[in-house]
Amino acid sequence: MTTLCQLLQGAAAEFSSKTVVLMRRGYRIERWSYQYLWEFSERLATYLRGKGLQHGDRLLLWALTCLSG
16 A cells, blocks of 8 residues: 555655645745655654654644635
C-alpha cells in the first residue's frame, strides 16, 4: 500500500519545479511547486510532532475547501 507521504515524495522527485498549488492572495497569485509542497509538509509534520502528535494519533483538519479564504 502506498501512503500519501510516499505519493507526495515521489511526485516531488519526479515533478520538482512544476506547479501543484495556485493560491490567490489578494491581488497576487502564489504558486507552490511539488518540491515546495513536500518541504512544507515536512515542516508541518515537525511542528505537529513538537506539539505532541504521535504516529497513530488522529488529527482533524477544519478548513475552507479553497486555499484563498
